[in-house]
Amino acid sequence: MPQTWIILGATSTIARGFARDAAGRGDGVVLAGRDVDDMKATAADCAARGAPVAEVIAFDARDPASFEPILKRAAKIEGTISAAVFVGSMPPQEDIDADPSLIDGVIADSYTGPARFLTALAPIMEERRSGTIVGVGSVAGDRGRLGNYVYGSAKAGFHAYLSGLRNRLGRSGVHVVTVKPGTVDTAMTWGLDKLPFLAPPEKVVGDIMKAVDKKKDVLYTPFIWWPVMTIIKLIPERIFKKMQI
Amino acid sequence: MTWKTMDYTGWGRVHRANGDVARPERASALKALLADAPAPAIGMRRSYGDACLNDGGRAIDMTRMDRVLSFDVESGLLHVEAGAQIGALLKIFAPSGWLPPVMPGTGFATIGGAIAMDVHGKNHHGAGSFGCHVSELTLMTPKGPKVASAEKNANLFKATIGGLGQTGPILSAKVQMLKAKGDVMVVTERRVDGWDEFLGLLDRSDATYTVGWIDATARGDQLGRGILEEAETGGGLVPAAKRGKRIPMDAPGFTLSPAVVRTFNAAYWRRVPEAGRTVVKPIDDFFFPLDKIHDWNRLYGKSGFHQFQCVVPIAAADKLRAMLDRIAGSGLASPLAVLKRMGPGRAGFMSFPMEGYTLAVDFPNRTAAERLIKELEKATAEAEGRIYFAKDSLASAGDLSGMYDEHAQWLKAVKAIDPDGAYETDLTRRLKLRSA
Numbered sequence: 003m004p005q006t007w008i009i010l011g012a013t014s015t016i017a018r019g020f021a022r023d024a025a026g027r028g029d030g031v032v033l034a035g036r037d038v039d040d041m042k043a044t045a046a047d048c049a050a051r052g053a054p055v056a057e058v059i060a061f062d063a064r065d066p067a068s069f070e071p072i073l074k075r076a077a078k079i080e081g082t083i084s085a086a087v088f089v090g091s092m093p094p095q096e097d098i099d100a101d102p103s104l105i106d107g108v109i110a111d112s113y114t115g116p117a118r119f120l121t122a123l124a125p126i127m128e129e130r131r132s133g134t135i136v137g138v139g140s141v142a143g144d145r146g147r148l149g150n151y152v153y154g155s156a157k158a159g160f161h162a163y164l165s166g167l168r169n170r171l172g173r174s175g176v177h178v179v180t181v182k183p184g185t186v187d188t189a190m191t192w193g194l195d196k197l198p199f200l201a202p203p204e205k206v207v208g209d210i211m212k213a214v215d216k217k218k219d220v221l222y223t224p225f226i227w228w229p230v231m232t233i234i235k236l237i238p239e240r241i242f243k244k245m246q247i
Numbered sequence: 248m249t250w251k252t253m254d255y256t257g258w259g260r261v262h263r264a265n266g267d268v269a270r271p272e273r274a275s276a277l278k279a280l281l282a283d284a285p286a287p288a289i290g291m292r293r294s295y296g297d298a299c300l301n302d303g304g305r306a307i308d309m310t311r312m313d314r315v316l317s318f319d320v321e322s323g324l325l326h327v328e329a330g331a332q333i334g335a336l337l338k339i340f341a342p343s344g345w346l347p348p349v350m351p352g353t354g355f356a357t358i359g360g361a362i363a364m365d366v367h368g369k370n371h372h373g374a375g376s377f378g379c380h381v382s383e384l385t386l387m388t389p390k391g392p393k394v395a396s397a398e399k400n401a402n403l404f405k406a407t408i409g410g411l412g413q414t415g416p417i418l419s420a421k422v423q424m425l426k427a428k429g430d431v432m433v434v435t436e437r438r439v440d441g442w443d444e445f446l447g448l449l450d451r452s453d454a455t456y457t458v459g460w461i462d463a464t465a466r467g468d469q470l471g472r473g474i475l476e477e478a479e480t481g482g483g484l485v486p487a488a489k490r491g492k493r494i495p496m497d498a499p500g501f502t503l504s505p506a507v508v509r510t511f512n513a514a515y516w517r518r519v520p521e522a523g524r525t526v527v528k529p530i531d532d533f534f535f536p537l538d539k540i541h542d543w544n545r546l547y548g549k550s551g552f553h554q555f556q557c558v559v560p561i562a563a564a565d566k567l568r569a570m571l572d573r574i575a576g577s578g579l580a581s582p583l584a585v586l587k588r589m590g591p592g593r594a595g596f597m598s599f600p601m602e603g604y605t606l607a608v609d610f611p612n613r614t615a616a617e618r619l620i621k622e623l624e625k626a627t628a629e630a631e632g633r634i635y636f637a638k639d640s641l642a643s644a645g646d647l648s649g650m651y652d653e654h655a656q657w658l659k660a661v662k663a664i665d666p667d668g669a670y671e672t673d674l675t676r677r678l679k680l681r682s683a
């Protein structure tokens with residue numbers, strides 16, 4: 003059965019790589035994001051690499067009105083509908099501390115926007131009894147810390163949401179993969195120094211594809227983040243609160 | 248963040264640079280960078296010397312702008328972003344029967360780098376340089392995209408192809424891909440005993456792809472001995488078992504004492520049976536034999552290495568022979584040495600190719616090698632040939648511009664689009680290419 007991926011946040015570096023790989027496997031892609039001109043180039047790229055469907059739709063996680071056209075389009079595409087969510091935003095924590103109103107946007111981008119979209123999409127997938135949802139969270143969601151705790155808390159909410167969604171959709175043959183990437187070499191991290199275990203986007207995309215094929219529930223990518231976060235989660239709060247990591 | 252302060256080098260690792268590098272992923276981001284402060288574009292830094300360096304200044308890494316913008320399966324016309332790599336395009340399009348029209352010896356070179364150096368491949372004698380297959384370019388300027396072709400902004404077009412990035416970042420290009428007969432290479436290898444025989448075979452070769460590996464350590468009667476490779480694309484009938492085995496070129500351990508190289512070269516030469524042989528290879532194995540050994544340039548150690556590459560007119564073949572004799576006598580060459588017949592095809596004012604013979608030889612970076620290369624450069628000038636900007640690290644100001652007879656036309660077009668020298672690189676400064 004042909005598969006088409008709805009890709010939210012399609013202008014991000016990892017999403018672009020994911021769309022490209024999906025196209026190379028013969029899957030269709032519907033690219034959803036804010037920069038339509040840029041997504042058109044990615045759609046052309048996907049078409050050249052073999053995607054039978056390569057479309058662009060404007061999407062803004064903070065504007066639920068923009069969800070409707072995508073859901074309508076998804077309902078019309080035949081075959082398996084899958085979704086991959088790469089949206090999220092991480093303004094520097096200092097900026098948020100100075101202007102708490104920024105929090106709403108971070109939560110909308112990283113959690114409530116995608117959750118609302120996926121909840122609306124779920125019935126279509128349930129009805130077709132197939133498909134995969136790839137939800138990209140972050141290792142930052144595993145524990146709130148000094149440097150980015152608002153972003154981390156939004157991703158933590160998204161992780162819990164995905165876990166519940168997996169529980170629900172598994173009953174109808176739809177699989178949900180929670181992806182927790184560490185730091186990835188993207189436009190967002192370019193020029194930041196001392197990033198630990200910085201991974202090339204192709205590595206992360208490859209890991210995601212493997213997780214999709216193997217129906218993995220939770221993926222840490224690169225893998226090193228699994229032991230690292232396992233230890234970080236074990237540190238007692240009494241000690242953790244004094245740490246700078 | 249937009250800028251990253253970093254140390255970086257060219258492929259030969261002799262020249263180094265430190266400076267701020269941006270790596271935009273979208274056309275809008277590239278435009279914003281240029282509007283802020285124009286800086287030279289760089290690709291995968293597969294140029295050996297300092298063409299891709301801007302020490303103390305800014306540079307724009309184009310490698311994340313690598314998407315296919317359109318492809319017509321009927322005509323083979325490709326529109327692609329300049330950061331796309333030749334090898335990646337080969338992988339995408341070979342299965343549907345289309346190849347990049349010209350492929351340099353590494354698949355990691357980007358479209359932007361291939362245009363800015365007007366690169367040549369093993370099919371140069373027939374197909375000409377990369378730029379001969381480019382029908383349109385889009386440059387990014389601080390004000391937005393600007394299109395150039397043979398019809399529109401023709402001087403800018405000819406100044407950009409082979410133009411060392413001096414007309415500003417190339418955003419995308421339309422490239423006519425080449426129809427392939429199949430998705431493997433059928434390669435005939437033949438032992439060649441010496442110089443005269445080699446030139447004769449190269450002159451007479453009517454294969455689409457022809458290249459010579461040369462033993463740059465063999466002297467006397469054996470001077471110029473090597474292996475001639477002639478190849479065509481093929482498909483279908485070829486049994487997979489006949490796949491050619493690759494001899495890893497790092498076999499001598501890169502200790503590279505003259506005796507080791509001599510022994511390795513002799514064995515490499517004998518590997519091909521006297522009667523010759525035909526093997527079938529995957530396309531990328533034939534075109535990019537060294538790409539599987541990632542970062543092989545590091546095998547030369549911290550001090551890096553040089554490649555000398557010149558082209559001389561047919562009539563100066565004897566002068567080239569004398570140059571090879573000097574190289575062989577020095578015992579300094581590495582096993583990587585290539586001899587090829589070039590056709591007249593070139594597409595830019597500053598393009599390297601000319602009808603004649605091109606010789607390329609790698610040398611570990613030592614004082615004696617630098618001295619030898621300087622001599623070879625002088626000999627190239629005397630032979631009315633050219634030195635290749637993609638390889639040179641050693642020439643001084645004024646040494647090379649005289650070899651490029653359309654330098655003045657290039658300079659005029661470059662000055663029109665970049666009057667302040669914002670796109671200068673370490674290479675153009677070293678060779679003073681931007682001053683008349």
Ligand SMILES: Cc1cc2nc3c(=O)[nH]c(=O)nc-3n(C[C@H](O)[C@H](O)[C@H](O)COP(=O)(O)OP(=O)(O)OC[C@H]3O[C@@H](n4cnc5c(N)ncnc54)[C@H](O)[C@@H]3O)c2cc1C
Nearest residue numbers: 290291292293294351352357359360363366367411412417
């Ligand atoms: C193993 C090996 C084999 C090779 N074999 C061959 C060969 O057979 N034939 C041949 O001709 N060359 C050959 N080369 C040289 C190589 O093809 C060229 O140096 C080519 O330019 C490298 O492309 P790049 O993307 O790495 O460009 P870089 O080295 O990063 O840059 C080269 C030049 O292109 C400019 N440039 C790069 N991108 C852009 C852009 N988007 N817009 C404007 N300017 C840009 C830079 O300013 C610079 O002047 C070989 C190199 C290696 C390492």
